[in-house]
Amino acid sequence: MRKGTRSVSFTLNGEKKTFATRPDEKLLDLLRREGYRGSKYGCGQGTCGACTVIMDGRAVYGCLLYAMQAEGREIRTIESVGTFERPGEVQNELAAAGAVQCGYCIPGIVMSATALMESEKDLSDEIAREYMDGNLCRCTGYEKIWLALRRVFDRRAGGSPAPGRSGKGAKK
Numbered sequence: 001m002r003k004g005t006r007s008v009s010f011t012l013n014g015e016k017k018t019f020a021t022r023p024d025e026k027l028l029d030l031l032r033r034e035g036y037r038g039s040k041y042g043c044g045q046g047t048c049g050a051c052t053v054i055m056d057g058r059a060v061y062g063c064l065l066y067a068m069q070a071e072g073r074e075i076r077t078i079e080s081v082g083t084f085e086r087p088g089e090v091q092n093e094l095a096a097a098g099a100v101q102c103g104y105c106i107p108g109i110v111m112s113a114t115a116l117m118e119s120e121k122d123l124s125d126e127i128a129r130e131y132m133d134g135n136l137c138r139c140t141g142y143e144k145i146w147l148a149l150r151r152v153f154d155r156r157a158g159g160s161p162a163p164g165r166s167g168k169g170a171k172k
């Protein structure tokens with residue numbers, strides 16, 4: 001191992017993995033270097049959410065965490081959610097709603113929505129909007145994104161989807 005190089009072990013998308021890293025390497029950089037390129041680099045300072053991954057059930061910014069902080073944790077990336085051929089539920093709804101323009105923000109939005117659905121039963125507008133507030137989109141105006149997420153959240157809650165529910169005020 002080269003001087004200054006460390007190893008870090010964690011569960012990645014259900015598999016135990018060990019990677020070489022450096023003390024100053026960010027988790028996002030390690031993931032992308034190792035081929036998990038679905039997570040995106042946007043602002044690099046915890047503002048845009050493009051880099052969102054799930055760590056031990058919580059949505060986190062991969063650009064802020066050091067790779068070493070993933071030691072022993074369970075990390076999930078967008079690659080665990082669905083593929084182009086077999087998209088996951090959130091991805092399907094986003095596509096069906098026409099909510100994807102450039103697509104750069106979408107992996108982060110999918111990961112935040114996934115963490116929210118898995119951890120929270122009360123997916124009221126207030127809670128969901130606050131949780132999703134850490135994911136910015138520069139293209140869409142959020143209306144269609146919100147409509148798609150709301151449909152998934154309503155289905156998960158056991159209710160029927162709420163057609164026509166607008167995403168007014170979903171983001172600044």
Ligand code: FES
Pocket residue numbers: 040041042043044045046047048049050051052061062063064
């Ligand atoms: S790249 Fe991590 S929050 Fe923007």
Ligand code: FES
Pocket residue numbers: 099100101102103104105106136137138139140
């Ligand atoms: S679709 Fe382009 S940033 Fe969201």
